[in-house]
Amino acid sequence: MDPMTRQPLLLILVTGLVLASGTPCEAQSQTLYGGTPYTTRRDNPLDPLPPAAQAETFEDGSFDLAGVALSPSTILGPGPLTDSVDGDDGQLDGSGNGGWSLAVASGSAGLTVTFDAHILGGLPTTFGVVWTDGAPGSEIFLELFDEHGALYASVSSTPNGDDSFDGGTAEDRFLGVQGDLPLGAVRIRTAPVGDDAQMEVDHLQFGDVTPWLDQGHALAGTFGAPYLLAKGSLAPGSPVSLSMQSVLGGVAGALVLGFDQLDVPFKGGVLVPSPDLIVTGVVAEPTGNWQGVFRWPAGVPADTVVSVQAWIPDPAGPSGYAASNAVQGKTP
Structure with missing residues (x-):
């Protein structure tokens, strides 16, 4: 200067x-959420979301969050194999076939979400995501990385995943974090008991951006x-x-x-x-x-x-x- x-x-x-x-x-404090049942936004433990929070439900068929990058993944529209959050189609009927979700080819590789501090004006300290489908009996992990790319915390859900890929929602689980430490990136992945399988997620959200x-x-x-x-x-x-x-x-x-x-x-x-x-x-x-x-x-x-x-x-x-x-x- x-x-x-x-x-x-x-x-x-x-x-x-x-x-x-x-x-x-x-x-410094953090609250970790490891696998709470989730069928609609009313089940969100972060509700109400912090001011200026952003959320993506994929219901318009696109990913629209500026300053956020996703590892390779595919948006799935309504269909017999789609596993959206139950209430996204306006009905609580135990099925996610009528909504949209985000799919990753390999659950064990997972989905990495990376935040751009320059675009966001800082990095978020709050994050949440809903796991909606994956290999049967999978343990689900949410891993938190700081602005330097170092893993500093993780939270997991008990073994989950039913034996079908037809959109059932009883297995859907929310994982998240709310605290003081800035998030450079997060990764959600599964540790399958047997063979690897496709993983689906939904309702990706973040907020409390710190400068x-x-x-x-x-x-x-x-x-x-x-x-x-x-x-x-x-x-x-x-x-x-x-x-x-x-x-x-x-x-x-x-x-x-x-x-x-x-x-x-x-x-x-x-x-x-x-x-x-x-x-x-x-x-x-x-x-x-x-x-x-x-x-x-x-x-x-x-x-x-x-x-x-x-x-x-x-x-x-x-x-x-x-x-x-x-x-x-x-x-x-």
Whole structure:
């Protein structure tokens, strides 16, 4: 960022950022849903869906979600072998033949859904999908990947799948996640007992898009690698929450905020943000937790990128310091 742009932004942040710390730490959380029966939208455990959530039922014969890519798959229209969600054709009759679904040739390979942070303005933290058909006795898995492509969690449903492929809906199961961590991709797959078979899914949905992405580069200290989590839309006047775990308590650390990503060696670790603004006096509780809340100031232009990283004196660090991962947000 050029100096003519940087200076006004710094003035806006300095006048608008009043950090209220010492509140109880809000740890990262996730709720996983592993295989609840599903016949209509009323069975959705995510109901009501979060604001600005997007959902795809395939009922118009197409896939229309911008910023979402699917691995090879085929949309199936009404027919004797189609297994849509029961209520999609307007009748609860135990049959999915009258609706539309998405089919994958190999259930064991599964379906991968990938999210584009640039198009979506961030990554979702909520996702759900309904498994409607697959190999008999299959165990169903929903696997969650972060923005770097690393698998960090999974949830499974008990062995499911009847012995027919004629559209029966008693076996249909919802799998999903709702939490704080951004999803770079998800995969739904089956582990068949015998031969592999085609898999069908329906009612793909996601929401709670967060503009904050994890940039990594934590430096371990006394309690391991400190973890920094950011929440907030970065809309003018909206609250932003920063919370940390695994921090040495009772010592004054600092938050480094910057408009550029440096990634330079520092104190045995990596300093990610340019040090445009340094907020001192960040003191964690004896439990190793810290949280600060402030309101994002008005006047910050759209598409402004800001990175935040914490540095804490810690004798267990390689040069007497520990550092959190960096998080990067982009204003809407």
